[in-house]
Amino acid sequence: MSGEISFARGAPSLDIIDVEGLQRAAAQALAEDPGGATAYGTAVGYLPLRSWIAERHNVAPEQVIVTNGSMQADALLFERLVGEASEVIVERPTYDRTLLALSQRGARLQAIDLAADGLEIGALEQLLAGGARPALAHVIPNFQNPAGCTLSREKREALLALAERHDFMVFEDDPYAALSFSGEVPPTMLSMAPERVTYASSFSKTVCPGVRVGYLVGSEELIGEITRLATGTYISPNMLAQAIVYRFCAGGALERSIERVRAALAERAKALSEALCEALPELDFNRPEGGYFLWARLPEGLDVEDLHRAAIERGVIFVKGTDFMLEGGERHLRLAYSGVGIEQIRAGVGRLAEAWRSLR
Amino acid sequence: MSGEISFARGAPSLDIIDVEGLQRAAAQALAEDPGGATAYGTAVGYLPLRSWIAERHNVAPEQVIVTNGSMQADALLFERLVGEASEVIVERPTYDRTLLALSQRGARLQAIDLAADGLEIGALEQLLAGGARPALAHVIPNFQNPAGCTLSREKREALLALAERHDFMVFEDDPYAALSFSGEVPPTMLSMAPERVTYASSFSKTVCPGVRVGYLVGSEELIGEITRLATGTYISPNMLAQAIVYRFCAGGALERSIERVRAALAERAKALSEALCEALPELDFNRPEGGYFLWARLPEGLDVEDLHRAAIERGVIFVKGTDFMLEGGERHLRLAYSGVGIEQIRAGVGRLAEAWRSLR
Numbered sequence: 208m209s210g211e212i213s214f215a216r217g218a219p220s221l222d223i224i225d226v227e228g229l230q231r232a233a234a235q236a237l238a239e240d241p242g243g244a245t246a247y248g249t250a251v252g253y254l255p256l257r258s259w260i261a262e263r264h265n266v267a268p269e270q271v272i273v274t275n276g277s278m279q280a281d282a283l284l285f286e287r288l289v290g291e292a293s294e295v296i297v298e299r300p301t302y303d304r305t306l307l308a309l310s311q312r313g314a315r316l317q318a319i320d321l322a323a324d325g326l327e328i329g330a331l332e333q334l335l336a337g338g339a340r341p342a343l344a345h346v347i348p349n350f351q352n353p354a355g356c357t358l359s360r361e362k363r364e365a366l367l368a369l370a371e372r373h374d375f376m377v378f379e380d381d382p383y384a385a386l387s388f389s390g391e392v393p394p395t396m397l398s399m400a401p402e403r404v405t406y407a408s409s410f411s412k413t414v415c416p417g418v419r420v421g422y423l424v425g426s427e428e429l430i431g432e433i434t435r436l437a438t439g440t441y442i443s444p445n446m447l448a449q450a451i452v453y454r455f456c457a458g459g460a461l462e463r464s465i466e467r468v469r470a471a472l473a474e475r476a477k478a479l480s481e482a483l484c485e486a487l488p489e490l491d492f493n494r495p496e497g498g499y500f501l502w503a504r505l506p507e508g509l510d511v512e513d514l515h516r517a518a519i520e521r522g523v524i525f526v527k528g529t530d531f532m533l534e535g536g537e538r539h540l541r542l543a544y545s546g547v548g549i550e551q552i553r554a555g556v557g558r559l560a561e562a563w564r565s566l567r
Numbered sequence: 568m569s570g571e572i573s574f575a576r577g578a579p580s581l582d583i584i585d586v587e588g589l590q591r592a593a594a595q596a597l598a599e600d601p602g603g604a605t606a607y608g609t610a611v612g613y614l615p616l617r618s619w620i621a622e623r624h625n626v627a628p629e630q631v632i633v634t635n636g637s638m639q640a641d642a643l644l645f646e647r648l649v650g651e652a653s654e655v656i657v658e659r660p661t662y663d664r665t666l667l668a669l670s671q672r673g674a675r676l677q678a679i680d681l682a683a684d685g686l687e688i689g690a691l692e693q694l695l696a697g698g699a700r701p702a703l704a705h706v707i708p709n710f711q712n713p714a715g716c717t718l719s720r721e722k723r724e725a726l727l728a729l730a731e732r733h734d735f736m737v738f739e740d741d742p743y744a745a746l747s748f749s750g751e752v753p754p755t756m757l758s759m760a761p762e763r764v765t766y767a768s769s770f771s772k773t774v775c776p777g778v779r780v781g782y783l784v785g786s787e788e789l790i791g792e793i794t795r796l797a798t799g800t801y802i803s804p805n806m807l808a809q810a811i812v813y814r815f816c817a818g819g820a821l822e823r824s825i826e827r828v829r830a831a832l833a834e835r836a837k838a839l840s841e842a843l844c845e846a847l848p849e850l851d852f853n854r855p856e857g858g859y860f861l862w863a864r865l866p867e868g869l870d871v872e873d874l875h876r877a878a879i880e881r882g883v884i885f886v887k888g889t890d891f892m893l894e895g896g897e898r899h900l901r902l903a904y905s906g907v908g909i910e911q912i913r914a915g916v917g918r919l920a921e922a923w924r925s926l927r
Contacts, residue, residue: 218607226601229807233593241586245775247578275635275779279801307799415605417806419635439668441639445805446777447589 212555214525214542217352217499222548223471224415228460229451235458236450244450250437251430252422253449259456260422264397264406269427272434275444277382277409277421281308283433283440284378284405284423288343289314296334296344296375298326300502300531300539302352305345305380317341318533321351323493325358328365341375349392350383350498353531353541357496360393367400379406382421385413385465387497388473397424405429410452412499413465419445420452469497475544475552476501482556487563499545502528505538509566512537517562523555572915574885574902577712577859582908583831584775588820589811595818596810604810610797611790612782613809619816620782624757624766629787632794635804637742637769637781641668643793643800644738644765644783648703649674656694656704656735658686660862660891660899662712665705665740677701678893681711683853685718688725701735709752710743710858713891713901717856720753727760739766742781745773745825747857748833757784765789770812772859773825779805780812829857835904835912836861842916847923859905862888865898869926872897877922883915 236244243253251257252273261268274280289295291313297306299318309316317339320327326346335341346366348358358366370377379396397406409421423433437444455461476495483490483503492503505511511527518524528539544552596604603613611617612633621628634640649655651673657666659678669676677699680687686706695701706726708718718726730737739756757766769781783793797804815821836855843850843863852863865871871887878884888899904912 216607221602221605224601224605226597226605229605230594230597233597233811234590237586237590237593241584242581243777245581245584245586245589245777247576247771247776275805276801276803282800304799304802311799411607415807416607416803417603417605417810419801419803419805419807439664439671440642441636441779442664443636443776443779445635445779445808447775447779447811448805448808450777451593451807 210522212523212551212558213546214523214544214555216546217543218416218546219412219468220546220548223468225460225464225467228455228464229415232451232454232458232460235454236447239454240450244447246446248443248446250434250441250443252444253446253453256449256453256456259453260424264395264424266401266424267427270430271422271424272430272437273420273422273444273449274437275421275441276411276419277380277407278304280407280421280423281305281380283436284407285309285312286436287429287432288376293343294339294341296331296341298346298351298354300353300528300536301345302347303530306531306533309345316533321354321356323356325351325356325362326366328362328369331366331369335369335373340373343376343378344370345378345380347380347383348396349381350386350495350500352383352498353500353526354502355493355495355498355500357392363393363396363399367396367403370403371400377404379404381406381408382412383498384408386469386472386499388469388476389496390469392497402426413461413468414452414455418448418452420449472497472499472545475547475549478549478552479542479544479556482553486556486560499543501542501544503540503542505540507538509563510537511540513566514540514562517565518559521558521562523558523562570882572883572911572918573906574883574904574915576906577903578776578906579772579828580906580908583828585820585824585827588815588824589775592811592814592818592820595814596807599814600810604807606806608803608806610794610801610803612804613806613813616780616809616813616816619813620784624755624784626761626784627787630790631782631784632790632797633780633782633804633809634797635781635801636771636779637740637767638664640767640781640783641665641740643796644767645669645672646796647789647792648736653703654699654701656691656701658706658711658714660713660888660896661705662707663890666891666893669705676893681714681716683716685711685716685722686726688722688729691726691729695729695733700733703736703738704730705738705740707740707743708756709741710746710855710860712743712858713860713886713888714862715853715855715858715860717752723753723756723759727756727763730763731760737764739764741766741768742772743858744768746829746832746859748829748836749856750829752857762786773821773828774812774815778808778812780809832857832859832905835907835909838909838912839902839904839916842913846916846920859903861902861904863900863902865900867898869923870897871900873926874900874922877925878919881918881922883918883922
């Protein structure tokens with residue numbers, strides 16, 4: 208096998224996207240609601256999709272805004288809630304683009320380490336006891352990017368209790384919820400304490416990323432304020448894409464797509480875990496139980512920067528742990544298995560092992 | 568005829584949108600480039616569409632970014648170029664959302680009146696001679712929103728000469744260029760002085776608004792900077808929608824759609840002009856030569872606020888002139904004929920005339 212093998216990008220390979228289902232959904236969207244799919248909408252999004260999402264989360268439609276991807280939703284939320292010098296709790300490690308977006312707004316970031324069952328609640332308690340006054344805690348509760356871990360139900364309760372006591376909002380950033388290999392995840396914090404939570408998710412991982420449809424769920428007041436910001440930024444999100452996603456969901460293609468994606472990801476995660484165990488027994492990691500990512504730790508004395516360089520020379524790429532933290536991460540790496548097939552995974556791990564051996 | 572008749576919204580009616588052409592384009596986009604249409608792209612947009620646009624404007628692809636509608640492009644451009652207290656030249660009247668977006672950034676707006684052939688160049692010269700140091704002049708050169716006028720070729724040259732002499736950028740905001748009833752418009756300022764111009768347009772008026780595809784053309788350096796801002800905001804614009812627009816354009820549907828839209832708008836503009844002349848001879852306006860809007864002036868002693876209120880009571884709406892200016896506009900109104908059929912136009916003018924008579 209030649210050509211670069213990428214464990215870098217958190218994106219699905221084309222073979223797990225239901226292109227035919229999208230074709231049918233596009234034809235239906237334009238045939239059955241040509242006006243809604245082609246006209247300007249309002250910034251809340253395509254109304255049937257908004258209602259469909261609201262029903263799924265058991266909230267009122269007025270608590271939902273459907274956006275051009277969930278990063279755009281994050282940007283609007285941060286514009287509303289995060290000012291210069293606002294304190295924001297983030298996970299350590301966490302999604303690099305979230306760190307960047309928050310840093311650029313001048314937020315003071317407080318990073319809390321992750322355990323296998325999510326956020327180190329004790330460390331957060333200490334920070335709060337020490338006088339921290341966060342406006343927001345950003346948490347990716349399921350199959351975290353990059354760490355792969357899931358916040359346990361007990362820790363969700365503990366986090367919400369802290370949010371209540373110290374009066375901050377939990378931003379539950381949840382794009383991977385549907386991708387559990389067992390089909391199970393703890394309940395959303397949104398469902399546990401709706402008044403303390405703003406929730407974001409997207410269809411990037413269950414329909415496809417190119418369709419750029421994400422959403423926020425929150426209080427009617429906050430969603431109203433964010434809708435005004437969105438109106439001033441782009442008037443209306445993509446009605447055609449949202450109408451297509453709506454038909455995809457309402458027609459049952461979504462559930463089939465999720466099954467297909469889950470099965471493929473489970474198979475890839477297993478292949479990657481097994482290949483790593485065999486080729487690189489010194490690499491420390493937990494087997495993924497869902498999502499896109501395997502997060503691994505190098506043995507002492509091996510720097511991820513060196514491994515990254517040696518890997519690129521051998522035609523395999525991944526993301527260094529340092530990208531996901533404000534400081535540290537030199538012994539970590541993120542391997543995304545969402546975009547690679549089984550054969551590529553095996554070949555990629557072979558190259559990675561070669562790179563590793565070149566450094567020892 | 569009952570129900571509200573709206574001359575308010577600058578949006579096309581469904582009967583002038585090529586829904587079947589969009590269906591074909593969607594099927595083709597997904598069949599012929601499923602990867603490109605469904606994956607994350609980069610913030611520059613769908614590459615075949617970007618190249619198609621570049622060719623149309625005779626620039627390099629690196630000078631183009633394709634965005635989620637042109638308002639999003641404006642927002643990114645303003646984020647890059649307009650700081651707190653930046654001076655910005657705007658037309659008077661001009662698009663209300665542009666005024667709002669600039670005001671919210673804290674720009675100091677300098678409004679220059681419009682004549683039948685566009686910007687009052689003498690007034691701009693005076694302003695500049697008086698020490699104004701604008702960063703940007705925002706101009707809608709063709710079938711201006713709301714005034715309907717087109718900037719003459721001579722005035723385009725004069726404006727560019729001033730931009731050169733006083734070192735400011737012209738932001739040529741040009742969504743209506745294709746909608747000339749005669750098929751002719753003066754050359755773009757972008758083509759006349761590319762180093763002084765950043766150009767924006769969109770497919771909202773030629774394909775449909777719901778597809779939310781707009782674009783910016785500028786220097787490679789500026790487009791590069793804006794691409795970085797876009798990456799940080801939404802990673803990738805809507806690839807599916809852009810792939811659909813590309814197939815619509817490349818397959819020839821765009822030219823047919825433009826012909827159909829032009830013919831319908833010309834017919835509506837004529838019907839509106841004739842109905843107004845007959846029913847409201849005291850109303851002063853120029854007959855539109857393209858675009859979506861008829862801009863009219865009330866006789867002295869009649870306030871647009873009163874007419875607006877009386878019109879709503881009779882089931883007809885329009886936008887008050889005051890919405891398009893920082894101050895003034897009390898004797899102006901904008902009538903959009905893009906979203907109403909001939910019968911509605913006649914009935915709407917009848918209601919407007921009733922409203923008028925109720926005030927005299």
